[in-house]
Amino acid sequence: MLSHLRPALVSMGLFTALLGLAYPLAITGVAQAAFPDQANGSLVRDAKGTVIGSALIGQPFAAAKYLHPRPSAAGAGYDASASSGSNMGPMNEALAERVKTDADALRAENPGVVIPADAVTTSGSGLDPEISPAFARLQAPRIAKARGLTTPQVEAVIDANVQGRLLGFIGQPRVNVLAVNRVLDARAPG
Amino acid sequence: MNWQGWAEIALTLGLAVAIAWPLGVYMSRVWNGERTWLDPVLKPVEALFYSAGGIDPKKSQTWHAYALALLAFNAVGFVMVYAVLRLQGVLPLNPQGFAGVSPHLAFNTAASFVTNTNWQSYGGETTMSTLSQMLVLTVQNFVSAATGNFWADLIRTTLYVLLPLCIVLSIVLVALGLPQTLAASVDATTLEGAPQKIALFATASQEAIKQLGINGGGVFNVNSAHPFENPTPLTNLITAVSINVLGWAAFFAFGRSAMARKDIRALVAAALILLSAGAAAIYATETQAPPALVAAGVDASVNMEGKEVRFGAPSTATWAAMTTGASNGSVNGMHSSLMPLGGAVTLFLMQLGEILPGGIGSGIAIMVVMALLAVFVAGLMVGRTPEYLGKKVEAREIQLAMLAVLVIPLSMLGFSGVAAVLPEALKGLMHAGPHGLSEILYGYTSATANNGSAFGGLTANAPWWNTTLGISMMLGRFAPIVAVLAIAGALAAKPKLAPSAGTLPTDGGLFIGLLIGVILILGGLQFFPALALGPIVEHFQALAAVASVH
Numbered sequence: 001m002l003s004h005l006r007p008a009l010v011s012m013g014l015f016t017a018l019l020g021l022a023y024p025l026a027i028t029g030v031a032q033a034a035f036p037d038q039a040n041g042s043l044v045r046d047a048k049g050t051v052i053g054s055a056l057i058g059q060p061f062a063a064a065k066y067l068h069p070r071p072s073a074a075g076a077g078y079d080a081s082a083s084s085g086s087n088m089g090p091m092n093e094a095l096a097e098r099v100k101t102d103a104d105a106l107r108a109e110n111p112g113v114v115i116p117a118d119a120v121t122t123s124g125s126g127l128d129p130e131i132s133p134a135f136a137r138l139q140a141p142r143i144a145k146a147r148g149l150t151t152p153q154v155e156a157v158i159d160a161n162v163q164g165r166l167l168g169f170i171g172q173p174r175v176n177v178l179a180v181n182r183v184l185d186a187r188a189p190g
Numbered sequence: 191m192n193w194q195g196w197a198e199i200a201l202t203l204g205l206a207v208a209i210a211w212p213l214g215v216y217m218s219r220v221w222n223g224e225r226t227w228l229d230p231v232l233k234p235v236e237a238l239f240y241s242a243g244g245i246d247p248k249k250s251q252t253w254h255a256y257a258l259a260l261l262a263f264n265a266v267g268f269v270m271v272y273a274v275l276r277l278q279g280v281l282p283l284n285p286q287g288f289a290g291v292s293p294h295l296a297f298n299t300a301a302s303f304v305t306n307t308n309w310q311s312y313g314g315e316t317t318m319s320t321l322s323q324m325l326v327l328t329v330q331n332f333v334s335a336a337t338g339n340f341w342a343d344l345i346r347t348t349l350y351v352l353l354p355l356c357i358v359l360s361i362v363l364v365a366l367g368l369p370q371t372l373a374a375s376v377d378a379t380t381l382e383g384a385p386q387k388i389a390l391f392a393t394a395s396q397e398a399i400k401q402l403g404i405n406g407g408g409v410f411n412v413n414s415a416h417p418f419e420n421p422t423p424l425t426n427l428i429t430a431v432s433i434n435v436l437g438w439a440a441f442f443a444f445g446r447s448a449m450a451r452k453d454i455r456a457l458v459a460a461a462l463i464l465l466s467a468g469a470a471a472i473y474a475t476e477t478q479a480p481p482a483l484v485a486a487g488v489d490a491s492v493n494m495e496g497k498e499v500r501f502g503a504p505s506t507a508t509w510a511a512m513t514t515g516a517s518n519g520s521v522n523g524m525h526s527s528l529m530p531l532g533g534a535v536t537l538f539l540m541q542l543g544e545i546l547p548g549g550i551g552s553g554i555a556i557m558v559v560m561a562l563l564a565v566f567v568a569g570l571m572v573g574r575t576p577e578y579l580g581k582k583v584e585a586r587e588i589q590l591a592m593l594a595v596l597v598i599p600l601s602m603l604g605f606s607g608v609a610a611v612l613p614e615a616l617k618g619l620m621h622a623g624p625h626g627l628s629e630i631l632y633g634y635t636s637a638t639a640n641n642g643s644a645f646g647g648l649t650a651n652a653p654w655w656n657t658t659l660g661i662s663m664m665l666g667r668f669a670p671i672v673a674v675l676a677i678a679g680a681l682a683a684k685p686k687l688a689p690s691a692g693t694l695p696t697d698g699g700l701f702i703g704l705l706i707g708v709i710l711i712l713g714g715l716q717f718f719p720a721l722a723l724g725p726i727v728e729h730f731q732a733l734a735a736v737a738s739v740h
Binding site: 004005006007008009010011012014015016018019023024026027028030031032034035038039040041042043050051052053054056057058059060061062063066070078079080081082083084085086087088089090091092095096099100102103104107114115116117118119120121122123124125126127128129130131132134165166168169170171172174178181182185 | 193194197198201235238239242243244245258259262263265266267270341344345348353356357360361364365366367368369370371372373375376377378379380381382384386387388389390392394395396410411412415416417418421422423424426427480481482483485486487488489490491492493494495496497498499500501502505506521522523524526527528529530533620621623624625628645646647728731732735
């Protein structure tokens with residue numbers, strides 16, 4: 001065993017220097033030089049340069065004039081330092097109650113519509129930046145009313161922001177909530 | 191279910207095998223010490239390791255020496271991780287000012303990283319300081335994936351295979367949106383004026399190792415479900431393929447090195463059939479009607495709890511199968527929120543022994559054990575001495591093979607049985623009833639199989655769980671490795687026989703069917719009773735709940 005100690009210590013030490021320090025630092029250097037936008041978190045800024053969020057990280061929106069995201073289990077909701085899913089199993093009673101409450105609220109707002117699954121379920125990360133096109137369009141009448149627009153005008157903004165499947169079959173169609181809200185603010189600050 | 195979903199599943203699984211084929215040839219060249227096109231850059235680095243460590247790479251070791259070297263290296267790694275975690279409060283590069291980690295969590299994390307399990311008892315972004323992330327985790331991730339001469343194997347695999355692939359992958363991932371910065375977080379103010387603190391990290395470099403190194407420990411708590419780790423369907427495809435590509439490559443490399451390409455292709459075929467069936471089954475269960483959605487009168491065509499919109503059922507199902515078929519353990523959706531039978535499939539894939547295609551090298555090793563058992567069973571049926579790859583398989587090899595195969599259920603089911611009646615352990619559960627049993631079973635299954643994914647409802651950061659999960663990781667890792675090395679040692683000493691009329695061909699459809707049967711019976715019979723009490727009961731409860739609404 002002792003004869004193995006020297007190679008074990010030496011290779012652990014060298015791997016630490018090479019892979020623990022040199023590798024991430026070199027990648028950081030290359031990334032910061034070549035892709036500074038992505039490397040720093042795909043941040044979104046307003047006209048004054050203030051950071052208003054990341055294109056990749058979901059945010060809470062509650063005002064009627066904004067597109068709302070999915071429910072979130074990250075901290076108190078969309079806590080971007082405490083990503084988390086609900087981890088609730090399919091037979092969990094608290095899950096059933098939460099889904100029912102959220103569904104009833106959406107139905108009261110939009111009588112007679114089919115509520116899509118993502119509108120009443122929490123995502124894996126609790127930071128899902130996107131919602132399904134169906135959930136987005138369902139919110140169009142509320143947003144239009146709050147901003148003094150027509151529903152088709154809001155739907156047009158949503159449709160322009162739908163990202164389809166990659167190559168027509170990989171992933172799911174989706175709408176980035178923050179992107180739509182920025183366009184809406186620019187077009188008709190309600 | 192739709193055609194897009196099936197096409198995505200087929201593409202993801204198929205792409206991993208297609209890329210692994212040529213990669214396996216390269217890997218075999220590396221293992222055999224042949225020339226590679228990276229020699230001009232890496233030879234001097236490799237020579238530095240050998241001279242500083244007093245290593246003679248050409249000196250081949252007995253299996254005893256090889257096993258001892260492996261244990262020595264892991265012991266040094268274990269002590270180092272434990273020390274850094276305990277001392278992180280006083281070490282530099284800790285901008286968040288985290289305190290030292292508790293002894294049982296440090297033990298669990300050290301065991302986890304040394305055995306390449308990465309059970310996330312800690313939430314990556316809140317407990318680990320930047321130093322721990324970079325220094326320890328990165329190294330452990332790299333080196334524990336690699337297992338001639340132990341030192342030469344370790345050093346060459348890490349330098350020639352993992353390092354170049356990680357460099358390429360991490361840069362591709364940054365270009366596709368993953369952060370790579372030393373800053374810990376950035377403060378944003380939302381359009382509604384609320385503050386949002388967004389955690390950042392050197393994500394891409396860690397992500398590349400985590401996927402390729404079959405490691406699975408995420409930078410963030412929710413792993414590859416986090417939009418910074420996996421922002422788009424394209425990053426999802428690339429990182430999902432990375433989970434399995436080196437595992438498959440090790441199959442092909444072994445086939446080339448052992449001059450048994452056809453036999454190894456049969457093993458690949460058997461593993462790919464089982465893995466595809468697993469992914470298809472999870473896709474089917476995740477498009478079953480979830481009781482909560484049915485009761486609320488919502489569109490119940492897909493179970494979206496715990497899933498990201500950009501991934502939906504197909505991407506999440508594929509990932510769940512690939513991560514539990516390999517010993518990766520990263521997740522892009524929450525396994526605890528899968529439909530009951532979907533969760534059962536992830537459990538079952540781990541219980542099969544992480545051979546679909548498993549970790550780099552360890553997957554093919556356990557698969558060869560399964561092949562030995564398959565030829566042994568066939569030999570019993572026709573009354574002939576079984577042979578595999580030209581070697582006679584006799585009592586000693588079968589005893590060792592059974593030892594390797596039996597330690598796994600002993601740890602998974604033994605610990606689960608104790609935990610199920612221990613009040614101290616039950617405090618950690620989020621759910622009562624069958625889902626609670628699934629949480630326990632998933633914990634020990636994942637730890638023993640060195641997977642590291644979790645039914646996240648379990649609060650495992652407590653003395654009982656940290657300690658016993660740490661022990662089951664060590665059992666699940668080292669007992670099979672030592673048994674497999676002993677089998678290899680015993681087989682190596684035997685003369686190679688020419689195939690005769692009485693030899694069972696191990697490269698055709700008959701053998702593939704036989705092998706699948708042995709794998710399923712070993713996995714199925716041992717674990718079925720436990721699965722019946724957990725996810726299968728829950729499945730019937732879910733069906734009844736849905737029926738009662740209609």
